[in-house]
Amino acid sequence: MDFTCTRQELLEAVNAVSRAVSSKVTLPILSGIYLETTDGILRLVATDMEMGIEYTLPVSVALQGATVVNARVFNEMVRRLPDGPVNFVVAAETAVLKVRYQRSEVTLNTMNPAEFPLLPTILDGDRFCLTQAQFKEMTRLVCFAAAIDESRPWFAGVFCDISPTGVNWVATDTHRLALLTTELPPESTVSERQVILSAKILADVARLLPGEDLPVQITFTQSQALLETGYLRVILRIIQGQYPKYQQVIPREHKGRLTIATKNLSEAVDRAALAALGKEGSNIIKLNVENDSLTIRANSPEVGQIYEEVIANIEGETVPIAFNYRYLQDALKVIGTEEIHLDLSATLLPGVLRGVGEERYLYLIVPIRTG
Amino acid sequence: MDFTCTRQELLEAVNAVSRAVSSKVTLPILSGIYLETTDGILRLVATDMEMGIEYTLPVSVALQGATVVNARVFNEMVRRLPDGPVNFVVAAETAVLKVRYQRSEVTLNTMNPAEFPLLPTILDGDRFCLTQAQFKEMTRLVCFAAAIDESRPWFAGVFCDISPTGVNWVATDTHRLALLTTELPPESTVSERQVILSAKILADVARLLPGEDLPVQITFTQSQALLETGYLRVILRIIQGQYPKYQQVIPREHKGRLTIATKNLSEAVDRAALAALGKEGSNIIKLNVENDSLTIRANSPEVGQIYEEVIANIEGETVPIAFNYRYLQDALKVIGTEEIHLDLSATLLPGVLRGVGEERYLYLIVPIRTG
Numbered sequence: 001m002d003f004t005c006t007r008q009e010l011l012e013a014v015n016a017v018s019r020a021v022s023s024k025v026t027l028p029i030l031s032g033i034y035l036e037t038t039d040g041i042l043r044l045v046a047t048d049m050e051m052g053i054e055y056t057l058p059v060s061v062a063l064q065g066a067t068v069v070n071a072r073v074f075n076e077m078v079r080r081l082p083d084g085p086v087n088f089v090v091a092a093e094t095a096v097l098k099v100r101y102q103r104s105e106v107t108l109n110t111m112n113p114a115e116f117p118l119l120p121t122i123l124d125g126d127r128f129c130l131t132q133a134q135f136k137e138m139t140r141l142v143c144f145a146a147a148i149d150e151s152r153p154w155f156a157g158v159f160c161d162i163s164p165t166g167v168n169w170v171a172t173d174t175h176r177l178a179l180l181t182t183e184l185p186p187e188s189t190v191s192e193r194q195v196i197l198s199a200k201i202l203a204d205v206a207r208l209l210p211g212e213d214l215p216v217q218i219t220f221t222q223s224q225a226l227l228e229t230g231y232l233r234v235i236l237r238i239i240q241g242q243y244p245k246y247q248q249v250i251p252r253e254h255k256g257r258l259t260i261a262t263k264n265l266s267e268a269v270d271r272a273a274l275a276a277l278g279k280e281g282s283n284i285i286k287l288n289v290e291n292d293s294l295t296i297r298a299n300s301p302e303v304g305q306i307y308e309e310v311i312a313n314i315e316g317e318t319v320p321i322a323f324n325y326r327y328l329q330d331a332l333k334v335i336g337t338e339e340i341h342l343d344l345s346a347t348l349l350p351g352v353l354r355g356v357g358e359e360r361y362l363y364l365i366v367p368i369r370t371g
Numbered sequence: 372m373d374f375t376c377t378r379q380e381l382l383e384a385v386n387a388v389s390r391a392v393s394s395k396v397t398l399p400i401l402s403g404i405y406l407e408t409t410d411g412i413l414r415l416v417a418t419d420m421e422m423g424i425e426y427t428l429p430v431s432v433a434l435q436g437a438t439v440v441n442a443r444v445f446n447e448m449v450r451r452l453p454d455g456p457v458n459f460v461v462a463a464e465t466a467v468l469k470v471r472y473q474r475s476e477v478t479l480n481t482m483n484p485a486e487f488p489l490l491p492t493i494l495d496g497d498r499f500c501l502t503q504a505q506f507k508e509m510t511r512l513v514c515f516a517a518a519i520d521e522s523r524p525w526f527a528g529v530f531c532d533i534s535p536t537g538v539n540w541v542a543t544d545t546h547r548l549a550l551l552t553t554e555l556p557p558e559s560t561v562s563e564r565q566v567i568l569s570a571k572i573l574a575d576v577a578r579l580l581p582g583e584d585l586p587v588q589i590t591f592t593q594s595q596a597l598l599e600t601g602y603l604r605v606i607l608r609i610i611q612g613q614y615p616k617y618q619q620v621i622p623r624e625h626k627g628r629l630t631i632a633t634k635n636l637s638e639a640v641d642r643a644a645l646a647a648l649g650k651e652g653s654n655i656i657k658l659n660v661e662n663d664s665l666t667i668r669a670n671s672p673e674v675g676q677i678y679e680e681v682i683a684n685i686e687g688e689t690v691p692i693a694f695n696y697r698y699l700q701d702a703l704k705v706i707g708t709e710e711i712h713l714d715l716s717a718t719l720l721p722g723v724l725r726g727v728g729e730e731r732y733l734y735l736i737v738p739i740r741t742g
Contacts, residue, residue: 073648073674080642096675103664103680106642109673271451271477277444293474302480303444304467309474 001065001090001097003037005057007081013044013055014071014078016208016232021071022048032068034116035088037061045119046071047235051201052119053208054233065090066113067097077106119235122219122226126162128190129215132229134182138169139206140334141180141361146199147173154241157196161246164190170246171199176327177249177364195220196239205234250364251352254343256318258294259356260310262340266332268296268308273325278302284368285328288320294342298325319347322368328353331363372436372461372468374408376428378452384415384426385442385449387579387603392442393419403439405487406459406468408432416490417442418606422572423490424579425604436461437484438468448477490606493590493597497533499561500586503600505553509540510577511705512551512732517570518544525612528567532617535561541617542570547698548620548735566591567610576605621735622723625714627689629665630727631681633711637703639667639679644696649673655739656696660689665713669696690718693739699724702734 014033022030026049034045042059045052067090077099087100090110099106130138138158147155161168166183184190205227209216212230219226220238227234272285275298285298289312296308321344332340337355344351353363385404393401397420405416413430416423438461448470458471461481470477501509509529518526532539537554555561576598580587583601590597591609598605643656646669656669660683667679692715703711708726715722724734 070649070674073645076648077642077645080638080645082638103682104639104642105678106645107676107678109675267451267453268475271448271475274444274448274451274477277447278441303441304480305478307476307478311474 001035001037001067001088002063003042003059003061004085004087005042005059006085007078007083009057009059010042010078010081010086013042013057013231014075016055017044017046017053018071018075019204019208020046020048020051020053020234029068029111029115029117031070031072032111032116033071033074034066034068034113034118036066036113037064039064045116047117047119049117050198051234051236054119054235056231063089068111068113068116069097069108070111073108077108119233120224122221122224122235125219125221125226126190126193127217127219128162128167128184128188129217130182131215132209132211132213135216136206136209136211138180138182139203142169142171142178143199143203144171144330144334145173145176145178145363146171152241153239154196154243156199157239157241158199158202159243159246160193160195160197162190162193162195164188164192168246170243172244172246172249175324175366176331177246178331179246179250179362179364181360193220194243195225196241196243197225197236198239201234201236208232208234249350250362251343251345251350253345254316254352255345256289256314256316256343258289258318258342258344259313259315259339260294260342262332262335262338262355264310265294265340266329268310269325269329269332272296272298272306272308273329274298275300275303275306276325283324283326284322284370285325286320286322286370289314289318318344321347321351322370323351323365324368327365331365335361335363372406372408372438372459373434374413374430374432375456375458376413376430377456378449378454380428380430381413381449381452381457384413384428384602385446387426388415388417388424389442389446390575390579391417391419391422391424391605400439400482400486400488402441402443403482403487404442404445405437405439405484405489407437407484408435410435416487418488418490420488421569422575422605422607425490425606427602434460439482439484439487440468440479441482444479448479490604491595493592493595493606496590496592496597497561497564498588498590499533499538499555499559500588501553502586503580503582503584506587507577507580507582509551509553510574513540513542513549514570514574515542515701515705516544516547516549516734517542523612524610525567525614527570528610528612529570529573530614530617531564531566531568533561533564533566535559535563539617541614543615543617543620546695546737547702548617549702550617550621550733550735552731564591565614566596567612567614568596568607569610572605572607579603579605620721621733622714622716622721624716625687625723626716627660627685627687627714629660629689629713629715630684630686630710631665631713633703633706633709633726635681636665636711637700639681640696640700640703643667643669643677643679644700645669646671646674646677647696654695654697655693655741656699657691657693657741659691660685689715692718692722693741694722694736695739698736702736706732706734 097108159170294312299305339356407414468479530541587600665683670676710727
């Protein structure tokens with residue numbers, strides 16, 4: 001193997017595939033990045049067997065070949081390379097990668113590329129395209145509502161409820177639920193299908209997207225999903241499990257509707273969250289409607305009492321309700337609209353947040369039973 | 372107590388004094404910030420008994436008084452306050468601080484201000500002034516060379532060797548030593564004096580200085596040092612102990628001198644540091660002179676071999692020498708000159724770094740005995 005490129009070109013690729021390198025080393029080969037040169041192309045691959053990332057970039061190739069280098073060492077080294085051309089060579093009879101730049105040379109140990117578990121080739125499957133903006137919106141508005149804990153793996157996933165006209169993306173940790181609908185272009189030929197994909201990996205993939213005009217093509221086989229855009233391919237396992245019937249959880253109507261400036265509510269909830277500080281802190285905030293305002297009360301023996309009053313437009317009948325402030329805060333930070341609706345029906349029924357003028361998204365919070 | 376100000380005004384003050392709040396709570400009162408209003412002035416004080424910080428700012432005072440609030444809670448609350456005026460009131464008959472803004476109110480628990488250990492008033496002592504730039508330069512170039520470990524507290528300090536014409540600031544962890552000389556203005560009336568001050572606290576204080584034109588006045592009593600600038604007063608304990616005779620450690624001459632572009636050497640050392648990665652990593656880098664270059668070699672069984680060649684101007688006789696890369700890296704990151712001199716005499720004698728054209732600073736590194 002013999003290729004030449006610059007730090008700048010290589011660094012983005014190494015950073016991208018490094019996300020698939022497991023922090024817990026199981027098989028030593030999985031601590032590596034697979035490098036392969038073919039005609040004018042360098043291909044980098046990393047996988048932790050849950051997901052795999054492949055990145056291709058054009059470089060000047062003098063000799064085709066493959067090797068595997070330790071991901072952490074290679075990442076740190078590329079980061080510290082000087083400006084200008086850098087030459088990477090694995091001589092035929094050796095098992096080391098020589099990295100040459102200016103008058104210096106680093107000789108890195110390598111692993112056997114034949115042992116590296118390459119990503120499967122996926123040609124067939126259900127397939128549709130999103131814009132990068134649609135993909136990023138989905139991860140921003142939905143992924144955070146999934147469970148962190150993976151004891152019930154489907155709750156750590158995003159449920160993708162696909163039909164020929166659009167996709168419902170759902171995530172819930174059973175305390176709150178986010179639902180976004182993305183319309184598919186009329187020429188889509190995808191069939192009805194439900195799959196669950198890791199919320200964490202989807203959010204990671206969104207961070208790798210450069211925000212360009214390239215579409216993200218999504219393909220599902222029986223057990224795997226492939227996300228492709230330009231020079232980037234990500235393969236992940238489909239999570240097996242019975243997802244709850246989310247449509248049954250969402251209230252069809254509401255008795256009262258509050259309309260509030262998102263920023264005002266978000267800042268008030270942030271302050272009410274002060275009551276959660278300290279050892280005896282409480283996550284509970286109590287909401288009520290008094291006159292023309294939403295009031296929020298929180299207290300803790302250590303901190304004291306917090307009383308917030310936020311101007312709101314009130315329609316219908318509302319009820320006092322208590323939430324874990326985190327579930328409200330999480331959604332207020334990502335909803336991009338200037339105002340939100342908070343729809344309430346009863347003290348023990350879920351509240352529903354929607355961005356004003358945004359029909360495609362809703363966020364449901366299960367209340368806390370108090371006093 | 373009753374005063375009104377804005378978040379912006381208060382936040383800088385709260386952030387500043389918060390640096391003196393101990394993370395380990397010993398006495399509960401030390402987890403607090405003391406607030407006191409006098410005529411048009413709010414005074415904030417915090418202390419962990421090692422250091423104390425006092426910050427004064429002009430506010431609108433309606434009623435004089437004092438209270439103590441939990442530092443973490445108060446800091447978080449101030450950070451989250453909305454724009455606009457905020458009113459802080461301790462009613463005479465209560466022990467809570469009411470914080471009022473817009474239509475909302477936070478009621479914070481307080482502690483008894485009579486229990487708070489206020490900072491001593493220091494009127495007399497040896498005294499001199501530095502500019503803020505001089506103070507910051509000293510902390511940048513010297514403090515990092517002190518020991519982190521406080522088992523021998525004087526090595527965790529900066530030794531201030533004061534004479535009427537100037538101050539020698541010294542820090543060493545016994546593996547390396549930094550020495551900076553600051554000239555004092557001719558009107559200084561300070562007498563000869565040696566004191567040791569915590570390097571960590573000095574570096575913290577430098578971060579609090581706004582970089583304005585105000586001088587920093589430094590006063591030493593028998594057991595304490597007072598640093599004052601504008602609205603900020605910091606009191607710290609003088610560390611007791613016998614500091615080593617630093618002048619005897621510094622080589623008076625050298626056999627060989629290398630002159631090297633600081634950036635080139637710094638980047639080469641960063642790459643040589645790759646050998647330190649991994650469980651069996653090595654911090655040792657070996658320097659040598661070959662032809663017109665400084666060569667740096669490092670290796671580790673896990674990573675591989677690193678060979679760096681840096682163009683250098685070479686005068687006199689040089690010797691191969693080995694250093695812990697960290698000690699070289701630390702200094703190269705803070706020396707601001709474009710080129711540095713590295714003066715060497717023998718494989719087992721210290722190397723000395725100086726910025727080219729910078730006579731006031733030197734940095735000495737004890738070599739490592741190898742092979």
